[in-house]
Amino acid sequence: MPDFDINSTGERVGKVFADRIKGKTVIVTGVSPGGFGADTARVLALYGARVILAGRSLTKIKATADAVKKVPNADLKELVIDLGSLKSVRRAAEEVLGYSVPIDVVITNAGVMGTPYQKTVDGIEFQLACNHVGHYFIKLILPKLLEAPEPRVVLGVSVGHFWGGVRFEDYNFEDGKNGQSKSAVIFHGVALAERYNKLVVFSVHPGSAATNLDSTMTMEDYERCPDLSYF
Template identity: 70%
Template sequence: MPTFDINSTGESVGKVFADKIKGKTVIVTGVSPNGFGADTARVLALYGAKVVLAGRTLSKIQATAADIKKESPNADLRELVLDLSSLQSVRQAAEEVLQYSGPIDLVITNAGVMGTPYQKTVDGIELQFASNHVGHYLFVNLIIPKLLESLAPRVVLASSVGHLWGPVRFDDYNFEDGKTYDKWLAYGQSKTAVILYGIELAERYKGRITVFSVHPGGSITNLGGSLTKEDYEKFADFYHPDGTPKGDWARSIGQGTATYFVAGFDPSITDKTGSYLTECKIANEQVAPHATDKEAAKKLWALSEELVGQKFN
């Protein structure tokens, strides 16, 4: 098996696993042009996957589909409107997926928001926690039956090194209704939740579904749309004042997507289900203790069930 590293790209990793990608049905969330999701979908289509392009805005989904078709005219693409900040939208999207013929082989939960001003969703949940964790939690759990139709299903959850900035605030995930809101603690909470969800999902479906959480790396994408000059100054170790990433933190979008492809298709890591990856490698030693606590993972599952109003056994 080749060695992948910080310089690998989604396309270079995908080429190695082309035989495993061909014919698979993959859902990618968050596929706006010029982002990780769009590039992931492009490479999947290039190597013959059937790709479900899931996103909040139909026009952006269609723009990405058009870009993919330019490179791969015969690409097998499907559009799925999915607004992760609305539990009703998530349920509608999941219901649509459950009507598909054939299995879902892989879900990549790439969509997310970062460093947004305080706001609550229509369901009363702080936006970053809702979009980065709760919406995906509901969506993936609802489509488990389609995943279990696959011979070797996988779920790849987009987390971040930002999980280091904060644990899940089980008793106050909404920051006293915004009174004590810190957007970076909130982002950290949401990305910690992603890792904990991956741990518990892997545990519940051990031997049936392989699950990984991933930090793709820092690139200039639409994710940073809410960031301010003050934010870039706060994170001067990672960003230049103009918002461009620094040093090893700086990746091309293609380098960012490489770890998705390792997590999604590398057969040598299936026994490490529940793990966290970055730079194309298992990197559990880089995860904060608050994001590896198995009791916290169980507690998060219970909180998430409460927030979506549904039990998943």
């Protein structure tokens, strides 16, 4: 196993694992330009994966698709999914179940952080919905994943679990003091791995990068956060 460190680029990692990437069908959620998902999609395409670009905004999906298409022979498909709407999640899952190929890997990268308190159309706290509940999408597309010879699930997490577990008695975040969505994502990963022997599941903290993630956060919001020196 080669040494990867803070200077290792996506291309370098992709090159090392090129034989495992080639020919795989991979869904990546949250592929807006400038984020981790868009770059993940680019590197996957570069090494020969068929990439399903999934996001809530078709305009942003298309912008990323245009950028990734600079990779020769990029094999891309678009999937609109709003993780904050169970109706949209179910609709997207139906679309995936209609694909003619198995899904080898799903990377649930999409997420939000520090958004103002609000509930989704389904009455679920927005951050828990987008980061965790919406990604029950995986459960809905399981038949397609389990058709693959070696299916993988990669769940996007952070260091959020250091800040608290899941308050099951207050899942809708009524007091808004502590995060819990990324801890819930990790529990989801453990539960998936325990229930489906064929699935290999990873909860991955991508590291720290300046993306659009904190675009709704103010300095005051950051000051209210627990110790950020982990970052």
